[in-house]
Amino acid sequence: MRGRAALAAALIILCSLLSTTYASTAVIKGQRAPCSNEGEPVKLQDARLEPNWSSCFRCICKNGFVECRSGSEECGQMDDCAVQLPREGCCAKCKGCWYNGTEHASHTEWNEDNRILRCEAGVVTITKPECYVPCDRPKHQRHTHYNCPVCDECVINGQRVGEGRDVRIPEEPCLSCRCVRGSLSCAKRACPVLPCTRAQQYTPPGECCPRCTHPTSDKILPISGTMLMKPCIIGKEYHAHSKPFRVDPCTDCTCLNGTAVCTRHTCPVLTCGARALPPAPGKCCPECPQVEEAKAACVIGRKTYQDGETWQLDACKSCECHGGEPRCAMERCPALTCPPDQTLRQLPGQCCQKCVDIDGICTVFGDPHYKTFDGKFYSFQGSCKYQLASDCVNGTFSIRISNDARNTSHSSWTRTATLRIGATKINMGKKMRIKVNGHRVVLPHKINGVAEITRSNGSVLLKADIGIQMLWDGDGFLEVTVSSVYKGKLCGLCGNFNSKARDDMKTRDGRLLSDTWRFGSSWRVGGTRACTRRQRRPSPNMYRQSKILKARRLCRGFHIYEAFTDCTTKVNPHNYQEACEVDARSCSGTRCHCAAYRAYARECSRVGAEPREWARVAWCEGPPPPWLNRRGRKGTGRTPARKDSSLLDPSVVPKPNNSRSRPPPPILH
Numbered sequence: 001m002r003g004r005a006a007l008a009a010a011l012i013i014l015c016s017l018l019s020t021t022y023a024s025t026a027v028i029k030g031q032r033a034p035c036s037n038e039g040e041p042v043k044l045q046d047a048r049l050e051p052n053w054s055s056c057f058r059c060i061c062k063n064g065f066v067e068c069r070s071g072s073e074e075c076g077q078m079d080d081c082a083v084q085l086p087r088e089g090c091c092a093k094c095k096g097c098w099y100n101g102t103e104h105a106s107h108t109e110w111n112e113d114n115r116i117l118r119c120e121a122g123v124v125t126i127t128k129p130e131c132y133v134p135c136d137r138p139k140h141q142r143h144t145h146y147n148c149p150v151c152d153e154c155v156i157n158g159q160r161v162g163e164g165r166d167v168r169i170p171e172e173p174c175l176s177c178r179c180v181r182g183s184l185s186c187a188k189r190a191c192p193v194l195p196c197t198r199a200q201q202y203t204p205p206g207e208c209c210p211r212c213t214h215p216t217s218d219k220i221l222p223i224s225g226t227m228l229m230k231p232c233i234i235g236k237e238y239h240a241h242s243k244p245f246r247v248d249p250c251t252d253c254t255c256l257n258g259t260a261v262c263t264r265h266t267c268p269v270l271t272c273g274a275r276a277l278p279p280a281p282g283k284c285c286p287e288c289p290q291v292e293e294a295k296a297a298c299v300i301g302r303k304t305y306q307d308g309e310t311w312q313l314d315a316c317k318s319c320e321c322h323g324g325e326p327r328c329a330m331e332r333c334p335a336l337t338c339p340p341d342q343t344l345r346q347l348p349g350q351c352c353q354k355c356v357d358i359d360g361i362c363t364v365f366g367d368p369h370y371k372t373f374d375g376k377f378y379s380f381q382g383s384c385k386y387q388l389a390s391d392c393v394n395g396t397f398s399i400r401i402s403n404d405a406r407n408t409s410h411s412s413w414t415r416t417a418t419l420r421i422g423a424t425k426i427n428m429g430k431k432m433r434i435k436v437n438g439h440r441v442v443l444p445h446k447i448n449g450v451a452e453i454t455r456s457n458g459s460v461l462l463k464a465d466i467g468i469q470m471l472w473d474g475d476g477f478l479e480v481t482v483s484s485v486y487k488g489k490l491c492g493l494c495g496n497f498n499s500k501a502r503d504d505m506k507t508r509d510g511r512l513l514s515d516t517w518r519f520g521s522s523w524r525v526g527g528t529r530a531c532t533r534r535q536r537r538p539s540p541n542m543y544r545q546s547k548i549l550k551a552r553r554l555c556r557g558f559h560i561y562e563a564f565t566d567c568t569t570k571v572n573p574h575n576y577q578e579a580c581e582v583d584a585r586s587c588s589g590t591r592c593h594c595a596a597y598r599a600y601a602r603e604c605s606r607v608g609a610e611p612r613e614w615a616r617v618a619w620c621e622g623p624p625p626p627w628l629n630r631r632g633r634k635g636t637g638r639t640p641a642r643k644d645s646s647l648l649d650p651s652v653v654p655k656p657n658n659s660r661s662r663p664p665p666p667i668l669h
Contacts, residue, residue, distance in 0.1 A: 034572050035061035038375030038501040039340055042066050060340050063375075063607065064572025081106060082196040082212040083121040083233075095122045097259045114147060118192045121212070122232065123253075123260045125192035132175055132186040132269040139183070146187040154179035156186070158310025158318035159329035165352075166332040171276075172269055174208035177329070190266040193247055197235040230258030250284040271322070295324020316351035341499040357484030362389060362494035363602075364478040366595035367411045367586050368403060369579040372495030373482065376504040377575040379582060380493070380520035383412040385530035387508075387523045389480055392491040396466055397421045399480060399492070400525060405532040411586035412532070413476040421464060424450045432460045432474035477595060479602070493523050543585045550628060551584035554593045554619065558600065563614040567604035576600040590628055594620035 035042060042059040059068040081094035094106035097119035104110070109118035118125050131148035134156045138149035154161040161167045161179040169175050177186035191209035194201060201210040229241035232255035239245050239255040246252050253262035267285035270276050276286045298305045298321035305311060305321040312318045319328040333352035338344055342355040360373030369379045373389075383405040390398035397419065404415035416429045424447060427435040434441050434453055444454040451464040459477075462470040467483030480494060490497045495504030505513050507522035524530075558564055558573035558580075567573075580596035597618045601611050615621040619628075 032569060032572075033066040034064055034574060035066045036064075037061045038064070038377075039499055040502065042068075062340060063570060063603070064377075064574060065570075081121055082194060082200070097122055097124045098257060099124050099259060099261065116146075116189065120192045121195050122258060123193045123195050123234070123262060125190075126261070126263045127190040127192075127266050129187040129189050130266045130268050132177075132188060134177070134184070134186060146185070148185045148187045150183040150185045152183060154182060154184045156184060157320040157327045157329035158312065159316075159331060160318075161331060162351075165334075167329050168206075168208075168332055170328055170330065171274055173206075175269055186269075188266060188269050190250070190264045193234070193251060193253065193260070193262045193264065195234055195260070231255060232258060232260040234260055248284075249279065249282060272325070275325075297321065298324055298326045300326060314351075315349060357487055359484055360482045360486070360490075360494075360497045362480045362482075363599055364388070364401065364414055364480075364493075365476060365599040366413070366579055366583040366592070368414055368476075369575075369582075369596070369599075370493055371575075371599075372493075372501065372504045373490065373497035374495050374499055374501040374504055376495060376501040378505070378516045379579065380516050381410060381412050382517075382520050382524065383532045384524050384528075385526040386520065387492040387525055388417070388478075389482070389490055389492045389494040391486060391489055393489040397464070397468055399468075399470070401478065401493075402530065403532070408586060414478055415476075417470065417472055417478050419451075419462065419464065419468065419470060421450055421466060421468075426451065426453070426462065428460055428462070428470070428472040428474075430474055432472065434460060477598060493520060547585050548581075551581040551593070554584045554625075554628075555580035555596070557597070557618050561614065561617045563611040563617055564600070564604065567600075567607070567609040567611060570607045570609050571600070571603045573600055576603075590624040591620060594618065 038061050040061055042061055057068045059066050061067075081092075083095040085093045085095055096106055097104045099117070099119075104119040104124075106119055106121045109116055111117070115126055115128050118127075129146040129148070131146065133149050133151070135151035135153075138151055140149050154163070156167060156177050157169070159167055161177065161184060163179055163182070165179060167177045167179075169177075172188065174191065175186060175188045177184055189208075194210065194212050196212035200213050202213060203210045231241060232239045232253075234245075234247065234253070237245075239253075239260065241255055241257055244252065244254045247262065250267070251262050251264040253260050255261075265284050270286065270288050272288035275289060277289055279286050296307050298307075298309075300311075300319075303311075305326075307321050307323060310318060310320045313328070316333070317328055317330045319326045321327075331351045336344060336353065336355055338355040341358055343358050344353045345356045346353050347356075361371075362373050363371045367379070367381055369377070371377050381403075383403050385400055385402045388399045388401045400418045400420075401414050402416045402418075403412040405412050416427060418428070419426045423437075425437050426447075429435070432455075434443060434445065436445070436447060441453070443460070444452070446452045449465060451462055451468075453460065453462050455461070456471075459471055459473045462468075462472070464470075467485055469481040471477075471479040471481075482490065482497065486497060488496065488498045491506070491508075495501070496506065503512055505516070505519040507513060507519060509522075511522075513519045513522075555577050558577045559568060564573070576596045576599060579599075580593045583595060584593040586592075594615070597614060597620060601614050604611050619625050
């Protein structure tokens with residue numbers, strides 16, 4: 001609880017909350033606050049906030065930062081509000097409507113006696129839908145779409161409509177057909193009257209009715225007035241209380257104490273499509289021209305379709321030939337907002353996108369540092385064999401890693417990774433040597449019905465048919481990707497993949513621990529013979545000061561190198577910088593810090609901020625920096641007295657040479 005409170009306090013201190021006229025455009029500005037409860041919501045709680053401000057924003061911990069967006073669903077839709085009232089607390093408020101003694105919020109509608117009433121910023125529009133029957137033998141059923149007759153099949157103009165979905169006709173954008181319980185009913189509605197001028201109206205692509213743009217200052221009215229009976233303002237026209245007026249040939253209105261009540265006629269559906277004539281002067285609805293003789297076929301490009309024949313343009317749109325005229329129908333896709341652990345995806349053969357679970361990714365790198373499927377970051381220097389990830393529900397697969405101490409007293413690096421699927425055992429070892437059931441294979445190699453193993457940008461890529469991918473660079477970097485079908489079914493060092501990072505450190509017997517050493521040791525397999533040294537906890541005070549300073553200099557590039565500028569605001573580099581310093585202190589080589597840079601570069605690429613030439617500026621290509629192998633005075637732990645400009649200036653980087661080094665692993669997602 002203290003950690004969460006401190007996190008919320010840090011967010012309030014670092015961020016200044018700025019509200020604009022519209023709640024939907026409210027933004028948070030300032031520095032991004034770090035967080036550790038990856039994937040979980042963060043509440044804004046602070047006495048300095050105005051009342052109800054916490055409901056204005058929805059915040060979660062994502063990529064190590066607190067990410068907030070406006071909670072416009074709490075405030076209601078304001079984008080097309082024409083008359084806005086002063087803001088109350090968090091939310092601005094659009095002017096509502098008074099009708100028959102009841103107040104109705106803007107953008108809401110209700111039914112009375114087979115009529116539809118809709119409130120739009122002080123204007124109530126009353127319409128009666130026009131039914132349309134796209135089949136020869138309709139049925140009359142109660143409680144259908146606007147009580148219209150229904151057709152047995154959910155098909156119109158050759159387009160099949162999914163259950164609960166709407167379909168629209170391009171020539172009649174206000175005609176809506178809906179499939180309910182396997183039956184199709186269609187009705188056309190008139191658009192509501194808007195209080196803004198025509199110059200302030202726009203019609204979004206693919207929609208039927210226009211909307212108002214943002215209101216100007218002279219359109220904002222006070223909540224209460226001094227007049228007993230309020231007037232109505234439609235566009236630039238002023239209408240007194242109880243006075244009738246006409247908006248257009250289809251609409252008659254009356255002003256009732258500040259609310260304009262309008263009755264609008266709905267025009268019938270025409271069968272002539274684009275050939276329809278505009279309304280005659282003083283008339284309300286368009287009409288079809290007289291046709292002497294209907295054609296028997298439709299000619300579309302080089303193809304001819306007979307009368308009644310249908311054809312499909314894509315998964316969302318189909319057409320049918322009617323008397324020589326093509327009539328098409330297109331399924332409407334609902335607007336979706338996915339939770340943080342899901343993403344929109346277009347499935348094969350489907351018209352509309354769906355929210356689907358995101359695949360889980362677990363990363364192991366350096367002196368082993370782990371980022372679990374749910375985003376928890378921790379380090380564990382065990383030097384034995386461990387269960388990294390397994391299907392602990394159905395037992396379809398298991399992944400084990402062997403860590404090597406490499407002649408050190410406290411550190412270790414991943415030496416091999418082994419995937420077992422049924423009777424097949426695939427081992428990935430040093431220098432990217434691959435063995436299948438104990439026999440070394442040459443890549444590319446395919447195991448029928450099990451997996452395919454290839455090389456990809458200097459790494460080994462294993463793709464298993466059951467939804468598992470493993471990327472291995474042969475030198476300690478391992479990335480495991482699992483399909484969303486394994487959500488909540490996994491266990492091991494990579495966590496349980498349930499979108500909750502806080503419970504990832506569960507032991508084999510189900511205990512939740514905070515000690516990474518005890519947690520990691522609980523997943524040891526193979527006994528003591530699988531260990532390369534005796535299990536010992538690393539000590540934070542076992543390194544000389546000179547080595548600590550060099551590690552800091554090697555790893556400060558996450559914040560100062562230009563290659564990472566675009567990424568540091570999207571993925572928090574704090575954990576990677578700490579991992580980099582641990583690796584640089586504990587390893588005797590000159591490239592040990594590069595594993596953390598490589599892992600961070602991959603995370604950056606996944607969020608669309610791929611760093612360029614990071615390996616060169618981070619001293620991971622070419623010769624090492626000249627100061628790296630210098631030693632301080634014996635027994636003092638200090639660095640040499642001589643200053644090196646390259647040590648202090650991060651812009652001094654080695655020039656590229658002809659030395660070959662492994663490129664970063666490819667991004668698969």
